[in-house]
Amino acid sequence: MNDVERLRKALAAEHAAVYAYGMLGARTTGTLRSRVTAAFNAHRGTRDRLRVMISSRGGSPVETESSYDVGETPTSATQVVNLAVLVEEGITAAYLELAASDDVALRRHAALAMQESVTRSYGFRRRIRALPGMPDSVQGTS
Numbered sequence: 001m002n003d004v005e006r007l008r009k010a011l012a013a014e015h016a017a018v019y020a021y022g023m024l025g026a027r028t029t030g031t032l033r034s035r036v037t038a039a040f041n042a043h044r045g046t047r048d049r050l051r052v053m054i055s056s057r058g059g060s061p062v063e064t065e066s067s068y069d070v071g072e073t074p075t076s077a078t079q080v081v082n083l084a085v086l087v088e089e090g091i092t093a094a095y096l097e098l099a100a101s102d103d104v105a106l107r108r109h110a111a112l113a114m115q116e117s118v119t120r121s122y123g124f125r126r127r128i129r130a131l132p133g134m135p136d137s138v139q140g141t142s
Contacts, residue, residue: 001097003057003098003101003102003103003106004054004057004058004059006097006098006100006101006106007050007053007054007057007059007098007106008054008059008061008062009094009097009098010050010094010095010098010110010113011047011050011051011054011061011062012062012094013090013091013093013094013095014043014046014047014050014091014094015047015062015063015064015065015068016065016068016087016090017039017043017047017087017088017090017091018040018043018044018047018064019064019065019067019068019070020068020070020083020084020087021036021037021039021040021043021084021087022040023070023073024036024040024074024080024083024084025037025040027073027074027075027080028077028080032077032080032081035084035123035124036080036084039084039087039088039120042116042120043091046113053109070083071083081124081125084120084121084124085121085124085125088117088118088120088121088124089117089121091113091114091117092114092117092118092121095110095113095114095117096110096114098110098113099111099114
């Protein structure tokens with residue numbers, strides 16, 4: 001996988017995050033809505049930067065889907081938090097491959113994006129998986 005493909009994968013995840021947070025913002029109030037709105041704005045900004053990064057490398061940015069499967073529509077604050085954490089874990093996972101780039105600037109971008117997503121996730125639920133973005137189990141080839 002080359003850097004443009006890695007960036008496109010991260011961009012696809014950012015598109016999904018923007019969609020999810022837009023939907024969540026319409027279903028929240030108060031402090032939770034403020035956190036959801038902040039996450040929405042952060043992902044929109046990152047999405048826009050990724051589009052420029054891809055274009056500047058001669059690639060074609062992946063476009064947003066018309067909708068995304070977010071599972072069951074959240075009807076409670078707990079469900080909103082659960083989906084927000086799931087979104088952030090997906091973002092972290094999407095940037096893992098970009099962190100393997102030979103380009104130091106892209107590795108730094110990926111590391112910062114993962115740090116931000118874990119921090120946002122922690123802001124929703126004061127718990128962090130041991131290795132955010134990594135699969136729960138890894139099959140070895142011994």
